[in-house]
Amino acid sequence: MTRLDLSRPIPSGSVLLEASAGTGKTFALTALIARSLAEGLVGVDNLLVVTFTRAATRELRDKVRDKINEATAALRQADGPPEPWISPLVAGSATERAERLAHLQAAAIDLDRAWITTIHGFCRQALQLLGAQGGLPRDTALEGGSSKARRQAVRDAVLVELLHQPDGLAPEPGARYKKDKTLDRNAGQIEALVDQGVKHALQNRGTNLAPDPSWGKTKDLTAGALRWSALVKSTIDEITKRRRRSGNLDFDDLIRLLDDALNDQKIGNAVVRSLRTRFRMVFVDEFQDTDTLQWKIFERAFLDDPSTLGAAADVFVVGDPKQAIYRFRGADVDAYLAAARTAGAAGNHYDLDINYRSVGDLITIYNHLYRGAIFGHPKIKYRPVRSAPNQPPTASSLPAMTVRWMMPNQTLRNGNEYVRAPESEPAVLTDLANEVTRLLSNHTINTDKGPRFVKAGDIAILVGTNDQATDVVKELQERDIPVIQARTGSVLESPVVRDLRLLLKGMDRPSDLPSVRAAAISRFVGAQADDLLDDDALVDLQDRLGRWSEVTKSSGPYDLLQQLRADRAVLDALVADGDGTRHLTDLEHVIELLHTGCNGEPASPDTLMRVLDNLIAEADADKVSSGVHSEEVQRRIATDEESVQVSTIHAAKGLEYPIVLLPFPTSQRRNRSPYSYLAKKKRWLDVAPLHKWEKRNHPGPDERKKKSSDESDGDEQRKLYVALTRAKHSVVAWWRPLHWNAGLTRLLFGQRSSSGDVNTSQNATIPSGANLTTHFSGLKTLTGGLLKTEEVSISVTPLAPGPNAPPPAPPGTPASVDTSNFTDPAWQTWSFSSVDRFLRSHRRFKDPAPPTGGTDEPPRQIDRPPVPSSGLSDMPAGPDVGTFLHEVIEKVDFRSPSIQEDLVKRLTGSWQLGTADPESVADGLVKAMETPLAPTFSDTRLLDVEPVDRLNELIFDLRLADTTDRVALAEVCRTVPTASSDDPYSSYFADLADRMDNMNVAGHLTGSIDLVLRLDGPRFLVVDYKSNRAHPPGDPSWLDHYEEAPLREEMIKHDYPLQAFLYSVALHRYLRWRLPDYDPSAHLAGSAYLFLRGMVGPPGTDGRTTGVTCWRPPIEAILSADRILAGDQ
Secondary structure, three states: EEEEEOOOOOOOEEEOOOOOOOOHHHHHHHHHHHHHHHHHHHHHHHHHEEEEEEEHHHHHHHHHHHHHHHHHHHHHHHOOOOOOHHHHHHOHHHHHHHHHHHHHHHHHHHHHHHHEEHHHHHHHHHHHHHHHHHHOOOOEEOOOOHHHHHHHHHHHHHHHHHHHHOOOOOOOOOOEEEEEEEOOOOHHHHHHHHHHHHHHHHOOOOOEEEEEOOOOOOOOOOHHHHHHHHHHHHHHHHHHHHHHOOOOHHHHHHHHHHHHHHHOOOOHHHHHHHHHHHHEEEOOHHHHHHHHHHHHHHHHHHHOOHHHHHHEEEEEEEEEEOOOOHHHHHOOOHHHHHHHHHHHOOOOEEEEEEEEOHHHHHHHHHHHHHHHHEEEOOEOOOOOOOOOOOOOOOOOOOOOOOEEEEEOOOOOOOOOOOOHHHHHHHHHHHHHHHHHHHHHHOOOOEEEEEEEEEOOHHHEEEEHHHHHHHHHHHHHHHHOOOOOOOOEEEHHOOOOOHHHHHHHHHHHOOOOHHHHHHHHOOOOOOOOOOHOOOHHHHHHHHHHHHHHHHHHHOOOOOHHHHHHHHHHHHHHHHHHOOHHHHHHHHHHHHHHHHHOOOOOOOHHHHHHHHHHHHHHHHHHHHHHOOOOOOOEEOOOOOOOOOOOOEEEEHOOOOOOOEEEEEOOOOOOOOOOOOOEEEOOOEEEEOOOOOHHHOOOOOOOOHHHHHEEEEEEEEHHHHHHHHHOOOOOOOOOOOOOOOOOOOHHHHHHHHOOOOOOOOOOOOOOOEEEHHHHHHHHHHHHHHHHEEEEEEEEEEOOOOOOOOOOOOOOOOOOOOOHHHHHHHHOOOOEEEEEHHHHHHHHHHHOOOOOOOOOOOOOOOOOOOOOOOHHHHOOOOOOOOHHHHHHHHHHHHHHHOOOOOHHHHHHHHHHHOHOOOOOOOHHHHHHHHHHOOOOOOOOHHOHHHHHHHHHHHEEEEEEEEEEEEOOOOOEEEHHHHHHHOOOOOOOOHHHHHHHHHHHHEEEEEEEEEEEEEEEEEEOOEEEEEEEOOOOOOOOOOOOOHHHHHHHHHHHEEEEEOHHHHHHHHHHHHHHHHHHHHHHOHHHHEEEEEEEEEEEOOOOOOOOOOOOOOEEEEEEOHHHHHHHHHHHHOOOO
């Protein structure tokens, strides 16, 4: 293994980068990608980057963009010696540097379309790219693998099996299912065991079933064992068939489909060549979390047999096998080791050995404690790392590592001494709270400005399970210590969701008393039993439900949230159980998800219930595919106050904290059947464990169980490593002599060689109570006196807070919960529509000027021949039509040679058309796309725009200053006339600012820009489609209403200039983050508002173009507004 030098030439072929915790794995990966792009080794379209979760893909894309920007800046202006990874880019001739700069500029612009995705995303996109060869049916829906559907299939299969052969599954007589039960013919017990096998096999698609149904009966391999395995296999096949019949697939089906396509005898080689032609460089991050089948896909697709299948791609695999902690969901560390063998054979096995996270003393301790340690496999060893040159030995008044340990008080039959877990856990929780109190009262952390006292936010408590997290939070709350449970679980699993569904059902059916009573017992109403019999109370609730229903139907979920905020009874009910801040945060989060799910449109309570159900199903699917909930639904921190963070170890992976506390660092081993094990370089799953079957040259029952147990022990060792290495300054771990032997016990008490190597692959021998103190003194000596150890009494008592401790946390009663943001109508997630509605509802605007046109106006003088109506001009008015046209335009390819036919297909059968003819409407849309936008934009038409130059539905979310501040919208509006008094909308914005008075808002500003076009330059143009009917029905000169002057009146009437201005600010922020040489004066082209009904094609004989109005806000106004919205002035 060779240390990776980022200043050296980029290796090629199969490359493995092994990076221990804190050594800059992501930095190295993104630097390699940026260098590859700059040196022209790969373009954005030929780059594939695969990582673990959707949240990780977003983070990785942003960090690649950062590296591109850094390299671009270095090539433009070299100030001082560059970083090692940049030095090869700034070397060479001026021509070479110019080429690299051009490559980086192109990559920065196009990076959003790069394939930076999850493994399941790659498989789906690859199957779609392959078309019919991929075998992915059109309009396939993805689901998370319904446990209900799986159990139903298992039940059906077991009943059929028992009906035909009642004794066919029976093991040897007396085989035990549970402690006091025999299996015999109990259908329920058989069903449970088969379901376990099916569930594990579905989660481990690359696993072979054992015994293999094709092996055949022998003396030691009974027919019952084979039938059991065959039943599991046939059930899995049936589940797949049922999914296909229903048009649904789960995420693991995508992996299997791509593997089938790659290995198909007829088309497999062609599929491989197609993928190799598309992708020249492949980067796979967090590879320790993958499985054998996934590695086989990458190996087959990009590395195998280059002489026959075409030149192999360069495949970079990045990970750390010591952090492989997802075995429970199918991750297989053997896949990583297979990749290591391939890379090692090519001489391309690299590592990183400098830790940039932790202080020097902590690195020293780990190097001593972990010396020679093995993490579940002989090939997964601890490798010493060095502390970064700029890292001090210590950065606090704390010891780098402390082990707090308990003396045993029980003795097993074999003489081993221990403490009982249930009896000792309360003592650990008490001592944990004491330790937090000591940290907050007596200790400091060094900063650039000198030492400061430890804050609650510096401390993270990492645990193994959500139940443990709940116990920790409860203990700290009882001690008045500020604490939060950080990102634990999905907000869609919170109690608020259940109660919101009850509320929505009551709103949907306010005349149905059972639905009203169900809403009454939700935490939004909090009714008691007597209230359900009070007719007056129920009538009052019916009235409230009816009003709320009308609000969401007319205005959407955000306005419903405003109504709930304004109702003091709702607020009191929400905070009544003492966890009000948590409920309020969850409610705002769920409403935000519903708003997005409804595309920001009004919706009925029934629609909101269906959207909520879909969100829950999608979240479950994400959890199945990646093992974690997607970032969008992870519960948010309930308060911005400094608080101790409590998290599971799995959720903390990839994060870092100043101080880490590990109250329960070792979990009890759970090596339950069906056992997963490795034999003859294959992964097996014993799905007939009760039969004690044997096969020649295959592990026997006891060996299978031991192999699986050893893998569980390895997983426990790796989980401990992940937990310990989250700490930057200090870590505290609690050790108890429990009756299971793994994790921290093996690290602290494993047998050590004369050179200090520890044996973590076998059970450790724990000294008797009298010798424990001596042993811990020896560990302190081993670490050069750096490790601190302290005995904890099982009868530990709570410690009083010291003088420097923070004030007590609010107890969470209704009177003490901070609801200022919740009850403040100015603090919310704003959109242009909500800004407009909010201002009008508070009568801050003058009445708008009477609209032009209309049946009561005198007829216009017609000085041109009457214009025949178009397919769009006579369409019905209303928001449904507008939304529908938006969707149609968004999905159509402007450059399609069959665009007319494509549009007709999408339009036919749509109720939104009313009596309009699809052919006529399609013709009208084509004419709109043929209409030139403006001479300023080289008369570009939508039909001229390539797919790569359009970005549909750019969603933005701009934070409005800080949560405690307010943004004065009047000041935002005044930036336009201040910047340019000659601007065509200068007077409008000046008047708008005056009418807003002191209207202030806070929270977030969100929205979605219909289309962003990339024009020559490049310049970027905001495009918004409008379906407004600006003309009176029947007006023979209807097209006159779509000329420039009337359209500006229409813009002002609906406050569209304000919308265009806010969209321009959003695009400014978007481009500033993405373009390395961003210049708003050069890159912002302005906005084009397309009134579709009046866009009738190229200019006629009179030379006029209609339906389009363009505006480029003053650049200085955009910059000033951006600063105001961000709270910078």
